[in-house]
Amino acid sequence: MVLHIPTLLVVSVFVFALMGLLTVHAWLRETRERPLAYLGCMMLLAALGVVLISLRGKGFDVVAIMLGNVILLLSAAMNWTAMRVFAGRSPNVPGILAGAGVWLGLCLVPAFYEAMPARVSTYSMLAAGYGLLTTLEFLRSRKTLEVAYLPALILTVLHTLFYCVRSVTDLGLPLDQALTGAGTGVPFFSFMLFESMLYVIGIAYVTLAMVKERAELRFKAAAFCDSLTGVGNRRAFMLYGEQRLKDCQRRSQPVALLLCDLDHFKRLNDTFGHHLGDQALIAFGRVMTDSLRHQDVFARIGGEEFACLLMDSDIRQAVLVAERIRQAFSQLTLLEPGLLSVSIGVVTTRESGYDLVRLLSQADAELYGAKSNGRDRVQAAGLNELIRQNV
Structure with missing residues (x-):
């Protein structure tokens, strides 16, 4: 079945324009995500490009062949740029203009300008090149995107393969033949328009889905993050701490809890003012981050109070870590020596079990003891017993 090309041309223009306007609307009203702006621009340029190439054979061949294809190549470049920006990279202006520049340069050569098969093959290779660049952006960023990018990758690969096939199989179709449905290239031309519409609709949908998923991840991260120090908050500590404690209990691994104030x-x-107090909190958060391992759970659970669960650690190891933290914080040059200090209470699952609330309660008692005994010290439950055993 051969699709009616004049109808497809009209429908494609309206589909591209409508999807572009909706995508730009989503960018303006909802997320302000720059990839949506570039993607909307891609669709609007595609609509304009289809309108311009439709003027071929109507006395506007220069506009159709040169400007129309330039606009379409810029549209392909905007698609690449949208995914590049989504992956966290800045737009590549030379890359955006490269395809259009190559096309304009070749069109100045009469032999190329007059040869439709050469034009079709060259345009298809340039479009496929932008598709390949888009694919590479996904592959380069697959470990950092943190969203379901596979549908977008599959769509892009299929779209790129289509233009690779077209570059070697399509000899071109005069517009008058396309409009009348005559000629051997009519089925391929019809399928090209249909494929373009499917790709635009599909890539718009999956990109919006990726943007929404990433926004939800950011909201979730913000809900579990302390806005001042950038470390976890009490909610994150209670949630992830309980999960880690259950895992360690199942494997019979000891866990230590450090409560710092x-x-x-x-x-x-x-x-010195609240600004300096905030700087002290931030500095302590950095000290803790530098002193702990990836598997440890650490958070700011109160005003100037921080807590940490040390996985697979006994009392001796926990005290060593706590002392390292205490000394590193006291040596910071934020204030004069001796003005910054921290008291730390330490307990382990050996004395308090694997219940996080009980661990926090016991660690708070040890922390209170450290405060009562002069501050700037580490006090640990069971440490005296360990010392007696070693003696």
Whole structure:
């Protein structure tokens, strides 16, 4: 069955324009995600390009052949740019203009301008080149995208393969033959328009889905992150801490909990201002991050209070880590030596079991003891017993 080409041309223009306007609308009203802006631009350029190439054979061949294909190549470049920006890279202006520049340069050669098979093959290779670049953007960023990008990748690969096939099989079809449905290239031309519409609709849908998924991930991350220090908050600590404790209990691995409280924090705020107090909290968060392993769970659970679960750690190892943290924080040059200090209470699952609430309660008691004994120290449950055993 041969699709009616004049109808396909009209429908494709309206589909491209409508999808472009809807995508731009989504960018303006909802997310302000730049990939949607580039994708909307791609679709609107495609609509304009189809209108211009439809003028071929009507006394506007220069406009149709040169400008129309330039617009379509810029549209393909915008598709690549949309995915490039989504992957976290900046637009490549030379790359965007390269396809259009090559086309304009070749059109200045009379032999190329007059040869339709050469034009069709060259345009298809340039379009396939942008498709290949888009595919590479997905593959380069597959470990960092954190969204379901596979549908977009499959659509792009199929679209690219289509233009690769076209570059070696399509000899071109004069527009008058296309409009009358005569000529051997009519079925391929019809399928090309149909494929383009399917690709535009598909890539718009999956890109919107990826943008939405990433926005949801960001909202979830924000809900579990302390906005000042950038580390986890109490909600994250309770959720992930309980999960890790269950895993360790199942494997019979010891876990240690460190409860840290910055000393004289109110006095620090009153004397030097809240800005410096915030800087002290941020600095302590960095000290903790540098001192811990990837598998450990760490968060700011209160004003100047931080907690950490050390996986597969006994009391001796936990005290060593706590002392390293205490010393690193006291040596920071944020204030004069001696003005920054932290008290740390330490407990392990050996004494308190694998219940996180109980661990926090026992660690708080040890922290209170560290405060009562002069601050700037580590106090651990069961440490005295361990020392006696070693003696």
